[in-house]
Amino acid sequence: MPSTSYLLGVLALVFSLTLALRAVPFAVLRTLRGSVIVQRLAVWMPVGIMAILAVTSLRSTVVAVPGTLHWALLAVAVTVGVHLAAGRRTILSVGIGTAVYVVLVNAW
Amino acid sequence: MTPHLPTPTLQPEEHTTRRRQLAAGVRDSFSAGLGILPLGIALGLLVVQAGLPWWLAPALAVAVFAGSLELLLVGMIAAATPPAAIALTTLAVNFRHVFYAFSFPLHLVRNRFAKAYSVYAMIDEAYAVAAALPEAERSGPRLLALQVSCQLYWAGGGLVGVALATALPAPVEGLEFALCALFTVLTLDALHARREIPSLLLAGVSVTAALLLTPGAALLTALLLFAVLLLLRHALAGHAADGEDGEDGEDGEDGQDTGTTGGAAHA
Known part of the structure; x- marks a missing residue:
């Protein structure tokens, strides 16, 4: 087992790096406020970033439980269907979609 | 914004x-x-x-x-x-x-x-x-x-x-x-x-390419590609619109918040 000083050292190192990656862009952007490109990116980025997160988290799910891509895609379809049909209630859509996937994966 | x-x-x-x-x-x-x-x-x-x-x-x-x-x-x-x-x-x-x-x-x-x-x-x-x-x-x-x-x-x-x-x-x-x-x-x-359909399409292209090229680091690659594609889009939009409507050209849905804040950025 690694020593406690190693563990604490790693925690301190990773803490400063993750914080810097989150904080420095805000500091840089503050100096670029009025710029057209920053304003455009602020409008253009969210939808795309979320779609990318959706796809890559779908991949991690399928990697974690191999051989379940078809169930995952079905569950995504259910999630989308519930969300559009039941008035965009996030918790409901996520809950039902997840339940469908978990049941399918554990039942087959 | x-x-x-x-x-x-x-x-x-x-x-x-x-x-x-x-x-x-x-x-x-x-x-x-x-x-x-x-x-x-x-x-x-x-x-x-x-x-x-x-x-x-x-x-x-x-x-x-x-x-x-x-x-x-x-x-x-x-x-x-x-x-x-x-x-x-x-x-x-x-x-x-x-x-x-x-x-x-x-x-x-x-x-x-x-x-x-x-x-x-x-x-x-x-x-x-x-x-x-x-x-x-x-x-x-x-x-x-x-x-x-x-x-x-x-x-x-x-x-x-x-x-x-x-x-x-x-x-x-x-x-x-x-x-x-x-x-x-x-x-x-x-x-x-x-309705940012162009962004969604660019993100789709990015994530597809990322999954094919670097499946182990798909998220980072996809975001980098996406950022590059948006910069290209910015370059194209800038030339096409040349200042007149580049800003709000595609977000008419709720233009009231982007439109009014477009030039009113402050700290």
């Missing part, structure tokens, strides 16, 4: 308003929690199974607070990986957060310390949920309540996992799908709020 609501003057109902905003933030966190909690549990299990001390699970949730990186780190720490390699991995895996600053509504948080916390606690889920909320429904307290809740799910999940590791053989498989479901739903909502 830096929209500015008029600073509210102190009203008698200020407290109930704030409480309602906090409650809304906690409610926002439920769907994210559905995905975070099982991951936290998985992290706790992993920590114990790797022979590491139990306190590392909550410590990672506090010091790192980035799900995928924490899961990676457990293995690296257990193998006593040199700090330089850990530093490189951290930079590579979490570099994506650089892009969130463009549209994370940090300006809503006024208190300095709260602002610092909000930056520190800007995880994928908090970014996605906060960015998907309509402009009018956002507020500083709501955002902070969401972030604090998410962190409690992480730390709490980790502790549950630590406890489970000694009791159960294996947790239920497939619960991580909740994150995929959450991001899918948030994509739909973001699209509903603003």
Whole structure:
């Protein structure tokens, strides 16, 4: 087992790096406020970033439980269907979609 | 984009308003929690199974607070990986957060310390949920309540996992799908709020290419490609519109907030 000083050292190192990656862009952007490109990116980025997160988290799910891509895609379809049909209630859509996937994966 | 609501003057109902905003933030966190909690549990299990001390699970949730990186780190720490390699991995895996600053509504948080916390606690889920909320429904307290809740799910999940590791053989498989479901739903909502079809298509191209080229680092590659494509789009839009309507050309849906704040950025 690694020593406690190693563990604490790693925690301190990773803490400063993750914080810097989150904080420095805000500091840089503050100096670029009025710029057209920053304003455009602020409008253009969210939808795309979320779609990318959706796809890559779908991949991690399928990697974690191999051989379940078809169930995952079905569950995504259910999630989308519930969300559009039941008035965009996030918790409901996520809950039902997840339940469908978990049941399918554990039942087959 | 830096929209500015008029600073509210102190009203008698200020407290109930704030409480309602906090409650809304906690409610926002439920769907994210559905995905975070099982991951936290998985992290706790992993920590114990790797022979590491139990306190590392909550410590990672506090010091790192980035799900995928924490899961990676457990293995690296257990193998006593040199700090330089850990530093490189951290930079590579979490570099994506650089892009969130463009549209994370940090300006809503006024208190300095709260602002610092909000930056520190800007995880994928908090970014996605906060960015998907309509402009009018956002507020500083709501955002902070969401972030604090998410962190409690992480730390709490980790502790549950630590406890489970000694009791159960294996947790239920497939619960991580909740994150995929959450991001899918948030994509739909973001699209509903603003019909950014070009961005969605560019993101689709980016993530497809990333999955084919670097399946192991798909998220980072996809975000980098996406950023490059948006810069190209910016170059094209700039030349095509040349100042007249480049800004609001494609977001007529709710142009009132982008349109009015277009030139009114301030600190």
